[in-house]
Amino acid sequence: MVNALIRTVLGDVEPRLLGLCDAHDHLFIRSPQLPGQELGDASAARAELNAFRSVGGGGVVQWTPYGLGRRVADLPLLSRASGVHVVCATGLHQAAHYSPELLESLRGGLAEVFVSELTEGVGPSGIRAGLIKVAGGFHGLDAHARWTMTAAAEAHRATGAPIAVHLELGTGALDVLDLLCGALGVEPHRVILGHLNRSPDLVVQRQAADAGAYLAFDGPSRAHHATDWRMPDAVRALAEAGFGDRLLLGGDTVVAGARSADGGPGMPYLLRRVGPRLAVELGEELVERVFRENPARAFSVEWR
Incomplete structure (x- = not known):
């Protein structure tokens, strides 16, 4: 992109400044789905960022969306x-993470909420979000997912912001792309598919990459998922197929914890550990490309 910038919580920066991300x-x-396990301590968050910085980290993209204690x-x-550098998200997670009353209050104006947080700022803070996070379901898309993705596509068209998608247990990638990039007209390179490591289907991963989307392998913090030990095989297969x-x-x-x-x-x-492995x-x-160059492209936007 020409003159593209990454929208961080300290303002827009050139993509090359994001560093290892x-x-x-x-x-x-x-979230009510994580009772008693909240990440809500600012001192602990600062310590984690300092630890990340100490091993060479330069940027973190926080995917926590609207209404989940950002x-x-x-x-x-x-x-x-x-x-x-920190990038924060607007967007909406699966319905289970919210009260029915909150979701009802957003009916009819969800895209406007996303656009406002991307252009004017989140609440009174004035800090602008840099991406839209939404979520699919297990092997498919329910009405809530279609509603939130439709709003995300509308906000994307208004702002250019990338759309990051939580894939439930790594499934439903092609359904997401059919909706966002097919029916709703979002360019595939503006879509980031998350959690693909949780469903190590190399055929689906290659199809998603071939469509033009970014593929996020995330979650070494999760126990009992097909993460670290299968992820290198998937990354190698995709790189050898030309999707590095x-x-x-x-x-x-x-x-x-x-x-x-x-x-x-x-x-x-x-x-x-993951990088050296x-x-x-x-x-x-x-x-180097995966940690530095790819996120610099994936999260950069010619902001409208």
Whole structure:
């Protein structure tokens, strides 16, 4: 893109300044689906960013959307103190994460909420979101997913913001692309598909990459998922098929116990262990591309 910028919580920056990037993670998140496991401690978030910075990290994309405890007003201070660029999201997760009353209040105006948060700022903070996060269902799209994705496409057309999609257990990628890029006309390279590592279907992954979408392999913080040990095979297969420029890596830390200070892998694990593991098998040039060049393109926008 010409004159494209990445919208961080400290303002728009040139893509090259993002540095080595955790393309999908959370500094704050609160949901009834995670009772008692909220990420809500600003000091812990700062420690995690500092730990990520200590291993060379330069940018973190927080996928926490509307209504899930983003604590957007805290993000600029954390970014400035740690020296790590932070991108925050607007958007809406699956219906199970919200009260019926909140969802009803958004009927008829969801796209406008997304556009406002991308252009005017989130609430009174004035801090603008840099991407739209939505979610699919298990092997399909329910009415809620279609509603939120339709609103996301409308907001994308108004702003150019990329759309990041939570794939439930890694499934439904092609249904998402059929809706967003087929029926709703979003260009595939503006769509980022998350959690593909949780359903290690190499055929579907290749089809999604061939369509032009970005593929995010995220979640080494998750136990009992097909993550670390299968992910290198998927990344290698996609790279050898010519899709090395479509790959992203993220940590997706969603509970306090997954943070590095609490004994979990946390954000630093991506650069401390995942990156070197991939470099042994795939070479440092590809790993550099996945951590630096690909997110710089995936999250950059000629803001409208």
